[in-house]
Amino acid sequence: MRLLLNKIVLLLSTVSALIGLAFLAWILFTLVGKGLSSLHFSLFLNDLIDGGLRNLIVGQFIMAGIASLIGIPLGMMAGIYLQEYGSGRYVRLIRDLSDIMMSAPSIVIGAFVYAIVVVPMHGTSGIAGSIALSIMMIPIVINTTDNMLSLVPRELREAGIALGASKYRVILDIIIKAAKVGIMTGLLLSFARIIGETAPLLFTSETSNYFSVDLTEAYPSLTVSIYALANDPTSSSRDLAWAASFILTMMVLMINLLGRYITRKKG
Amino acid sequence: MLKTYSNQLDEINEKIVVIANNILEANNVILNGLVECDKDLLDSAKESLKNMSSKTTEIDNNIIKMLALYSPEARDLRLVVSLFKITNELLRASSNTRSFIAGLSNYCTELDTVTVKDFAVPMQKSTVDCLITVVAMLKTTCSDETQELFNKLLIGESKTDDLYELLQESVFKQAPNIEDFGKFTKILSALRKSEKIADRSLDVGTLLLFARVGGEMGVRE
Amino acid sequence: MPIMSIEDFSFTYASAPARSLSNINLPIQKNCITSLIGPSGCGKSTLLRSLNRMHDLYPNNEYEGKLMLLNQENNEMENILDIKRENEFIELRQRVGMIFQKPTPFPMSIFDNVAYGLRISGIKNKTELKDRVEDALKGSALFGEVSDRMNKSAMGLSGGQQQRLCIARAVALKPELLLFDEPTSALDPISTAAIEELIVELKKDISIAIVTHNMQQASRISDYTAFMYLGDLVEYGETEQIFLNPREKKTEDYITGRFG
Secondary structure, rough: OOHHHHHHHHHHHHHHHHHHHHHHHHHHHHHHHHHOOOOHHHHHOHHHHHHHOHHHHHHHHHHHHHHHHHHHHHHHHHHHHHHHOOOOOOHHHHHHHHHHHHHHHHHHHHHHHHHHEEEEEEEEOHHHHHHHHHHHHHHHHHHHHHHHHHOOHHHHHHHHHHOOOOHHHOOOOOOHOOOOOHHHEEEHHHHHHEEEEEHHHHHHOOOOOOOOOOOOOOOOOOHHHHHHHHHOOOOHHHHHHHHHHHHHHHHHHHHHHHHHHHHHHHH | OOOOHHHHHHHHHHHHHHHHHHHHHHHHHHHHHHHHOHHHHHHHHHHHHHOOOHHHHHHHHHHHHHHHHHOOOOHHHHHHHHHHHHHHHHHHHHHHHHHHHHHHHHHHHOOOHHHHHHHHHHHHHHHHHHHHHHHHHHHHOOOHHHHHHHHHHHHHHHHHHHHHHHHHHHHHHHHOOOOHHHHHHHHHHHHHHHHHHHHHHHHHHHHHHHHOOOOOOOOOO | OOEEEEEEEEOOOOOOOOOEEEEEEEEEEOOOOOOOEOOOOHHHHHHHHHOHHHHHHHHOEEEEEEEEEOOOOOOOOEEEOOOOOOHHHHHHHHHHEOOOOOOOOOOOOOOHHHHHHHHHOOOOOOHHHHHHHHHHHHOOOOOEEEEEOOOOOOOOOOHHHHHHHHHHHOOOOOOOOOEEOOOOOOOOHHHHHHHHHHHHOOOOOEEEEEEEEEHHHHHHHHHEEEEEEOOEEEEEHHHHHHHHOOOOHHHHHOOOOOOO
16 A cells, blocks of 8 residues: 555655656746747847847846945845854844845835835936845845854864964964855855845836946836846847747856856865 | 784894793703703703793783783684683793702712613703704794794603603612602603693794784693 | 863753753863773863863853863963953963864865964964964874875865864964863874874873763773762763773772673
8 A cells, every 4th residue: 555655656756856856857948939039149249229139138237236245244244244243133133134134025125115215316226226135135245154164163263262372363264264165055045035026126126228337317228128128029029038038048047057166166 | 903012012022032031041051050950050940930920910911901902803812811811821831840950969970871871861851952943933023933842842741752752661670679769750750841832832832823823822731 | 180170060061951061070181191991971071171161152051160271371271161262262262172073174275274264363474374283283193194186175184184184273273181082083083093092192281181982982082080970970080090990889880891
């Protein structure tokens, strides 16, 4: 009887896995199919105003980059605090809040930043977009840093203290170095996450057809533009949307693979 | 093995070698005394055997301390336990030597030169050879050499046994009548000590064979 | 004069219902090896870690009594429980070093590992660092094995080598007292023997306290032995006396394996 049950469960799990994989394959297949056919070199040389994607790609990276400049230091310092300095109830509270923030709907974060940045600035901007992305990034970085530091054995800290080092030196010289690989991978993955976000940017940076480095104005964004292009009735816009989706997917995939490569090499 | 442990082991071994040498010396002097039939020379042999008991007790205490502190295993354990038993055997050999001296001093002039020259002296010489072999066995750490020396010891001890038997016959022939029989029994019992010393040497050799080569411990009766 | 004198010392962990150590009185003799033995949970590691105030890493632990450390300059004993300032803690830990059960090499080169404590104490001169690192490695019987790869990561060393590296790291600071917390329980017998020989060598210059689960280790290398049970010091004396003629029945029962 148990043997039969075993076989049934095995069958069901395999079938579910195959269904999931099938959908994934289907998505990729469609993406590659539709995207590749619209892909050509000029997309990387022209801005949206001329039918290319250059300003959108650059804009997305710049906003994600600024978000990282804000999010990574804040997130890491908070993570270090949680693991190394905090104690008791306080720590548990902050960890729980951080976890909740990680699952906050991205559109809500977008709305929040609209209220506190876009309204006072009387308009959308790249700054608002970067801030929204950084708010999404911080809980992920806190979580990664906290977890990676917790994997460092207690004895390593004690060994540093036993040599007369003060706590902050032990953290900087030893602990972070010991957790270096895990933290770097986590940071890379959090970057990959925010670079693919759309909702936080919808009302905060919107998008732009032109190449721009002026972050005080509406700022070009690949993800928001995919949304806009997909809704446009013209078939050339639709094709452009497919090409953009393909490029976006490849970007995120590359960053993820880079993260894995680093882990395998140094781990 | 910790350096201090192996040093201490060497120290104990050396102390035992010293005792064995003392016994060897005493028996050498006895040998010379027999050849010259010199009573004073025989008495002087006792010098080498002074304080034997306290020396062996000191070694025993050192060995107990080693067992308590170092929990030796395998070859080390066999060696330490053998040395522990060897001190007893050497103490007995020393006491045999003393009795030998005491017994001989009174009666050596009674024996005729033939008996002394043909049997007693060679017997004691064989005993001395056994003792020399034992000292060599105590000093070597090589198990092949130990085996070789042990074989030599076996031969030496059985030679002593044979010579004693011949000596016994010779002495009995000399006993003229039943009244003197008691006196000659005493003479024989004194000379027998030499044979006993050779026995003790073989026992020490057997223990060293167990220590360095292995097998089971067995001191023969 | 002992290098350290533990006087009526008691210790309670934060929010623990009962004391982990009760009224311990114990000297640590200079240039000798003192071992702490006893069954699991008897408090020997707790006691050892008090001697360099390691418990202060975690809040709300309670101390009672005195831990007197000899000040070699004026020959007076000072209570290390009075230490409150950061720089005094640092000074204490450079005078009283600790080696842990699990070898803990830092994720840096072999040279940087040994130089770590030296740099913290302010030594920057490259020649001085190099000399002291070399001396420490020679003193830990490791120099010969690593002299050609001082700049490679310490993580590539074997377990026994890593532990000797930790010893070199501590010895580089020229401490007065070294605390070993079961230093060989994670190592194979040959590495264990090497470390034991090293510890016996070290006692010429440094006083040593060692916690060990392995009674034979205590009997092999220590000059004095303290037997602890359930937070109490049951018996203390010269190792020879403890292992040959213990005074207390509990001590004898433990040593002969009747319990624990």
